[in-house]
Amino acid sequence: MKEYPQNSRSQLTRRDFMRKLSSVMGVTAAGAVLAGSSVATALAYVPKQGSENSAGKLFNQMQMKALKAIADTVFPETDTPSGGQVDCHGLIDNLLATCHSVETQQNMVSCVSAIMAASVNGRAIHELSANEQEALLNKVEAGQSVNGETLGHFRFLKYLIVFAFFTSEVGATQVLRYQAVPGGFKASVKMTDDTIAWSSRDFY
Amino acid sequence: MNEKLYIEESNEEFDVIIVGSGVTGGWAAKEFCEKGFKTLMIERGRVVEHRKDYTTENTPPWKFENRTKVDNLLVQEQYKIQSKCYAFNETTKHFFGNDRDLPYTTEKGTDFGWIRSNQLGGKSLTWHRQSYRMSEFDFAANKADGYGNDWPIRYKDLEKWYAYVEVHAGISGNKDKLPQLPDSEFQPPFEMMAPEKDIQKSFAEHFPDRPMIMGRTAHLTKPTPKQTQQGRITCQARSECQKGCSFGAYFSTQSSTLPDALKTGNLQIAPNSVVHSLIYDETSKRVKGVNVVDNENLSTREYRAKVVFMCASTLGTTQVLLNTKTKSFPNGLANSSGVLGHYLMDHCYNAGASADFDGYEDEYYSGRRPTGIYVPNFRYEPSKYHKKYVRGYALGGGASRRDWMGQAWQPGVGKDFKESFKKPGPWNFGLYAQGEMLPRFDNQVSLHPTRKDKWGIPLLHFNVKWSDNEKFMMEDCAESSAEMLRKAGGTNINSYTSIDTNPPGMAIHELGTARMGRDPKDSVLNGYNQAHDIANLFIPDGSSYCSTATVNPSLTFMALTVRAVDYCVKEMQQRRI
Numbered sequence A: 001m002k003e004y005p006q007n008s009r010s011q012l013t014r015r016d017f018m019r020k021l022s023s024v025m026g027v028t029a030a031g032a033v034l035a036g037s038s039v040a041t042a043l044a045y046v047p048k049q050g051s052e053n054s055a056g057k058l059f060n061q062m063q064m065k066a067l068k069a070i071a072d073t074v075f076p077e078t079d080t081p082s083g084g085q086v087d088c089h090g091l092i093d094n095l096l097a098t099c100h101s102v103e104t105q106q107n108m109v110s111c112v113s114a115i116m117a118a119s120v121n122g123r124a125i126h127e128l129s130a131n132e133q134e135a136l137l138n139k140v141e142a143g144q145s146v147n148g149e150t151l152g153h154f155r156f157l158k159y160l161i162v163f164a165f166f167t168s169e170v171g172a173t174q175v176l177r178y179q180a181v182p183g184g185f186k187a188s189v190k191m192t193d194d195t196i197a198w199s200s201r202d203f204y
Numbered sequence B: 001m002n003e004k005l006y007i008e009e010s011n012e013e014f015d016v017i018i019v020g021s022g023v024t025g026g027w028a029a030k031e032f033c034e035k036g037f038k039t040l041m042i043e044r045g046r047v048v049e050h051r052k053d054y055t056t057e058n059t060p061p062w063k064f065e066n067r068t069k070v071d072n073l074l075v076q077e078q079y080k081i082q083s084k085c086y087a088f089n090e091t092t093k094h095f096f097g098n099d100r101d102l103p104y105t106t107e108k109g110t111d112f113g114w115i116r117s118n119q120l121g122g123k124s125l126t127w128h129r130q131s132y133r134m135s136e137f138d139f140a141a142n143k144a145d146g147y148g149n150d151w152p153i154r155y156k157d158l159e160k161w162y163a164y165v166e167v168h169a170g171i172s173g174n175k176d177k178l179p180q181l182p183d184s185e186f187q188p189p190f191e192m193m194a195p196e197k198d199i200q201k202s203f204a205e206h207f208p209d210r211p212m213i214m215g216r217t218a219h220l221t222k223p224t225p226k227q228t229q230q231g232r233i234t235c236q237a238r239s240e241c242q243k244g245c246s247f248g249a250y251f252s253t254q255s256s257t258l259p260d261a262l263k264t265g266n267l268q269i270a271p272n273s274v275v276h277s278l279i280y281d282e283t284s285k286r287v288k289g290v291n292v293v294d295n296e297n298l299s300t301r302e303y304r305a306k307v308v309f310m311c312a313s314t315l316g317t318t319q320v321l322l323n324t325k326t327k328s329f330p331n332g333l334a335n336s337s338g339v340l341g342h343y344l345m346d347h348c349y350n351a352g353a354s355a356d357f358d359g360y361e362d363e364y365y366s367g368r369r370p371t372g373i374y375v376p377n378f379r380y381e382p383s384k385y386h387k388k389y390v391r392g393y394a395l396g397g398g399a400s401r402r403d404w405m406g407q408a409w410q411p412g413v414g415k416d417f418k419e420s421f422k423k424p425g426p427w428n429f430g431l432y433a434q435g436e437m438l439p440r441f442d443n444q445v446s447l448h449p450t451r452k453d454k455w456g457i458p459l460l461h462f463n464v465k466w467s468d469n470e471k472f473m474m475e476d477c478a479e480s481s482a483e484m485l486r487k488a489g490g491t492n493i494n495s496y497t498s499i500d501t502n503p504p505g506m507a508i509h510e511l512g513t514a515r516m517g518r519d520p521k522d523s524v525l526n527g528y529n530q531a532h533d534i535a536n537l538f539i540p541d542g543s544s545y546c547s548t549a550t551v552n553p554s555l556t557f558m559a560l561t562v563r564a565v566d567y568c569v570k571e572m573q574q575r576r577i
Helices: A010-025 A027-035 A061-074 A088-099 A102-117 A130-141 A148-166 A169-175 B023-034 B072-078 B136-145 B155-169 B194-206 B225-229 B253-263 B314-322 B415-420 B468-487 B554-573
Strands: A186-190 B013-019 B039-042 B267-270 B273-281 B286-294 B300-310 B351-357 B363-366 B373-375 B393-401 B427-435 B444-452 B458-463 B491-497
Touching (some): A010 A027, A061 A088, A061 A130, A102 A130, A130 A148, A148 A169, B013 B023, B013 B286, B023 B039, B023 B253, B023 B554, B136 B155, B194 B393, B194 B427, B273 B300, B300 B554, B314 B444, B314 B458, B351 B393, B351 B468, B393 B468, B427 B468
Parallel strands (some): B013 B039, B013 B300
Antiparallel strands (some): A186 B363, B273 B286, B286 B300, B351 B427, B351 B491, B373 B393
């Protein structure tokens, strides 16, 4: 298993915070708050390996392979995992099938199909080299190999990949920084070369 | 602690019944209980206990089934209207009403967004916590320009009650010394970010009538010993408030008023009790209690009391009154004036502008500020009105650096694109309208002639429209906001109006329909929120409003409520009630 950089600086502050919180709320209540809820957890989509090896709820198997390749191309593996490695494709398939309109579902399927059709030398996107994949998606985004409608759909598909990535635990905590309990608001924090953007938001 | 806090059947005659448990219901309960009155709080929804029932709190997005998004089928079938609220998502939806069970109708060619929050604590759990006093100008506005009836009270009447609720609730803000926005009893304000400070200076220079201040909000920034003793701590800047806050850092019934009411042993709560109508005695001309339908099994029961406080929210209260038809009040209880249901208002949040601000590249922030900046209404008296419309608007807003959700729409794929997310993007600053909506007789809510809900209560039928006054105001606001951003050095300025697509209701500040007034012939309530027609019936919630002003209403609800309780208690002691 590959090691990725972690945000580990929060342990001490967390302990201090627990102590303060417990003095006001009591230890059990404070612990329960910081642990988060188990209700949601039982239902959560769990990223898995190999989503692309079978049909999803919305995409067929070939489309799942293509979607994984698109996710890997938008966010390739660097010192942190790729889009496909955190199962963006599996999550997006689930998300579209559950939370989006039939129209959006169809738009995303036709977008993936159009990218598959814009093949290079008869090879589908997941069969291309990383450089070829990137070149293909750059052409898609420049509106060169697909029509305007597909371009609009691709922008939304890319948004879904970004959403799936930075709401995953890996994306939120290893690529960016996730603040569960910021401990207060500081309006001015000087940026350094090491400063990483926050992934945590008020609403997602 | 009261041993039998939650009740179902009761033969007791309580001193007071409070219908509703939100911002006003919680305050009424605290005040009556602390003064020694046996109090029954009636809530149509389920019990929500502080901390224990904040089931989604502090849970990151990857632990939700759909990363906080809601099942589309569920939205279509049960939350089509509620889902239009900015705060509605998988992490908060259990604090919103179910549209399937809570239908309403709208007049052809009109629309209204009715956001519901039916559980113990009501909207005090889901509100956005902005807290501003109304000013002398606000209370005088109807009289000054002739729209609507004159408020029977003035700022001076509420001033000490504002202070009273603020000290207990905890309001953070800065003493800005503005005539149009009186200062509260404050805890320290949240901080402004670097670009905000510069924009503040620019507004002061180019628009001296439009001071930009820090948004005042019901969050603890320096808890009092009393608040600490209640188990409340300083805001931790999660800004996930609508999930509920176990820190008790923001004001809610659960965090602030209910604990005090409970401590007295004088409070009982009847949850899952949908008030169908009030019981009225023609002989004594008094209300005697309420008729209730059980939320779950639809059985019926009564509760009785010497005094009834309606704190069921603007539309909830008016629906109950309209549905109480008696021999002397065939058109709804306490409606001898005929204005019950009329003059429904909301705020108009349908314009704004945003811009990028170059520079400040070494500036970032930590935590999520649960408030923004605020530009108080600068057209607060007739001499300052725009030539095309009356009244005015405040501006909310704030700065932030583009985060991953904004960056997602930037062009690019690959390593560099992925890398680009690690640094926060350019600064953006936005302003949006918080406009006053005029009180108009035609904007009415009434009972549907035939359709009823599952509890046998006639549906509310809405006939509400924006007027040209709001339209012109929003157009001006979009232009003015863009101009302010331009003068402040913004680039890529975008302005918008959304009044054609956003119906009234979506600011979730429904107000009016049982208005106060000096004259019983054109108002439902007197200056103490007491029904002109029925001495032991009080309505301190938003239905009592004569005009919306521009400020968020909840703080004024609180002040009106404690003042009404004070008056009611004195009247009871004098045996006039």
